[in-house]
Amino acid sequence: MVSTKVVKYSPWLLHFNTGACNGCDIEVLAALTPYYDPERFGVKLAPNPRHADVMVVTGAVTKKAGERLNRLYEQMPSPKFVVAVGACAISGGVFSGSYSVLNGANKVVPVSMYVPGCPPRPEAILYGIVKLLSKLDGGGNE
Amino acid sequence: MSLIEIPVGPQHPALHEPIMLRVKADGERVVDVQVVTGYNHRGAEKLGERNTWSKNVFLYSRVCGICNTVHAQTYTQGVEAIGNVEVPPRAQYLRTLIMELERIHSHMLISAVMAEIVGFDSLFMLIMRDREPVMMLKELVTGNRVLSDYYTLGGVRRDVDEVKKDKILKVLESVEGRMKYYKKVFEEDFTLSRRLGGVGVVRHDEAVRYSLVGPTLRGSGVKSDVRADDPYAAYGEIPFNVITYDGGDSLSRMLVRFDETLESIEMVRYILNHLPQGPIAPKTPIRIIPAGEAFSRVEAPRGELFYHIVSKGGDKPYRVKVRTPSFHNIINGVIAYREANIADVPVILASVDPCISCTERVLVIDERSGKARSLRLKDLSRGLLDGS
Ligand code: SF4
Numbered sequence: 464m465v466s467t468k469v470v471k472y473s474p475w476l477l478h479f480n481t482g483a484c485n486g487c488d489i490e491v492l493a494a495l496t497p498y499y500d501p502e503r504f505g506v507k508l509a510p511n512p513r514h515a516d517v518m519v520v521t522g523a524v525t526k527k528a529g530e531r532l533n534r535l536y537e538q539m540p541s542p543k544f545v546v547a548v549g550a551c552a553i554s555g556g557v558f559s560g561s562y563s564v565l566n567g568a569n570k571v572v573p574v575s576m577y578v579p580g581c582p583p584r585p586e587a588i589l590y591g592i593v594k595l596l597s598k599l600d601g602g603g604n605e
Numbered sequence: 606m607s608l609i610e611i612p613v614g615p616q617h618p619a620l621h622e623p624i625m626l627r628v629k630a631d632g633e634r635v636v637d638v639q640v641v642t643g644y645n646h647r648g649a650e651k652l653g654e655r656n657t658w659s660k661n662v663f664l665y666s667r668v669c670g671i672c673n674t675v676h677a678q679t680y681t682q683g684v685e686a687i688g689n690v691e692v693p694p695r696a697q698y699l700r701t702l703i704m705e706l707e708r709i710h711s712h713m714l715i716s717a718v719m720a721e722i723v724g725f726d727s728l729f730m731l732i733m734r735d736r737e738p739v740m741m742l743k744e745l746v747t748g749n750r751v752l753s754d755y756y757t758l759g760g761v762r763r764d765v766d767e768v769k770k771d772k773i774l775k776v777l778e779s780v781e782g783r784m785k786y787y788k789k790v791f792e793e794d795f796t797l798s799r800r801l802g803g804v805g806v807v808r809h810d811e812a813v814r815y816s817l818v819g820p821t822l823r824g825s826g827v828k829s830d831v832r833a834d835d836p837y838a839a840y841g842e843i844p845f846n847v848i849t850y851d852g853g854d855s856l857s858r859m860l861v862r863f864d865e866t867l868e869s870i871e872m873v874r875y876i877l878n879h880l881p882q883g884p885i886a887p888k889t890p891i892r893i894i895p896a897g898e899a900f901s902r903v904e905a906p907r908g909e910l911f912y913h914i915v916s917k918g919g920d921k922p923y924r925v926k927v928r929t930p931s932f933h934n935i936i937n938g939v940i941a942y943r944e945a946n947i948a949d950v951p952v953i954l955a956s957v958d959p960c961i962s963c964t965e966r967v968l969v970i971d972e973r974s975g976k977a978r979s980l981r982l983k984d985l986s987r988g989l990l991d992g993s
Contacts, residue, residue, distance in 0.1 A: 484752075557663060562651065
């Protein structure tokens with residue numbers, strides 16, 4: 464296993480919308496802009512899943528997107544982590560109980576950190592990621 | 606030459622309908638584009654039948670995060686029409702205010718995304734930076750940055766006082782200056798005008814025939830805006846111009862958005878200076894709606910948004926049908942891709958504003974070898990397609 468230290472200093476994010484209303488997505492996007500300056504934590508958007516360390520999942524995970532979510536997770540190199548952003552990615556949010564959603568990212572992939580809110584503020588999203596980094600010494604998901 | 610099929614998406618966070626574009630290309634030239642939808646199908650219409658009338662305000666706000674107040678407006682105005690609910694004038698003005706703030710931030714977002722897609726990252730960052738104050742204004746007025754949940758049946762939840770008014774006017778002043786500057790950049794910058802100008806042309810008659818809506822339609826010179834044609838909320842009392850550009854290309858569509866943003870800023874000023882006095886919501890919450898049926902339409906930042914609401918009486922709707930503007934613009938917008946270069950596909954897609962926010966990924970399949978490899982939409986737009 465590659466040391467989690469590698470991730471700790473500069474986690475690269477992969478953002479995947481699994482059927483979000485886009486409220487969370489524009490906040491994830493806002494969190495990556497100069498006003499919030501994520502690069503002070505080394506946080507950066509990865510060009511593709513094979514470069515990513517942390518997957519940021521938004522949305523209620525629709526059945527069709529669930530397969531993609533699993534595939535993306537498998538494409539990421541270890542150590543890898545998943546952050547579920549927003550009420551939808553945690554439990555399905557307002558869409559829970561719908562015939563077409565799986566109600567949350569943890570039904571498909573192991574989730575290391577949950578950021579609540581609908582949508583969470585950009586500060587909260589960054590806080591969640593930084594919190595995950597401080598947890599890292601415990602080791603990631605293989 | 607091998608015919609290449611390029612699925613754009615589906616990890617493609619488009620707003621209402623996250624889509625996959627199957628682009629068939631002969632060399633660099635686009636031959637055909639097919640649209641595959643369904644990745645973001647959450648069953649909101651069906652869920653609405655389960656919820657009460659007032660709970661649905663929250664659900665339908667969440668059909669789309671960026672246009673959330675517009676969705677809430679269309680839903681509530683339909684329900685209010687069935688129930689004959691009178692909305693106080695102050696609430697109508699406040700609803701208009703928040704919808705225009707939303708239009709400003711939505712148009713700024715797509716301008717930023719467009720800058721990123723053509724590879725102008727610093728412009729993306731700058732516009733995003735200047736968009737933050739508008740988000741803070743939304744928070745100031747509604748209590749939340751993105752999903753405002755500002756609406757209730759028959760009114761709004763929060764009022765605007767003098768302090769908030771001064772703050773809004775002050776922030777908009779600086780936003781206005783910046784937007785004028787960015788408009789100039791889009792018009793005059795060599796790279797931007799080359800990447801956008803003459804790309805994805807939709808002629809006037811085609812835009813009408815394929816029922817495009819919103820800035821995409823107005824960018825082809827068709828003067829159509831629900832705010833002016835069928836005024837709702839307080840739009841009947843607020844002076845504004847319907848912006849059109851005749852070019853029909855991606856640049857015209859972007860310039861429509863810039864001018865509309867400036868127009869919206871003027872509208873917000875007018876609203877704040879002419880805010881009527883009075884209550885902002887009915888004294889008792891509305892729970893039961895009589896039987897009836899309503900069609901309701903609103904000009905969202907992306908075009909005409911349409912709801913059809915059926916009530917059989919009681920506390921729940923019988924049927925709510927939603928038709929979003931991007932549905933038309935994306936699916937019928939495929940005419941814009943004719944004869945385009947592959948590198949222009951992302952530009953054209955963004956110019957109809959389907960709201961591409963983040964990880965755009967593209968899979969390139971060479972039909973001959975059947976091999977697939979992944980690319981980001983952004984790399985594609987920079988022409989990194991060699992070897993496929
Ligand atoms: S948590 Fe809220 S803001 Fe985020 S995707 Fe779900 S409904 Fe939208």
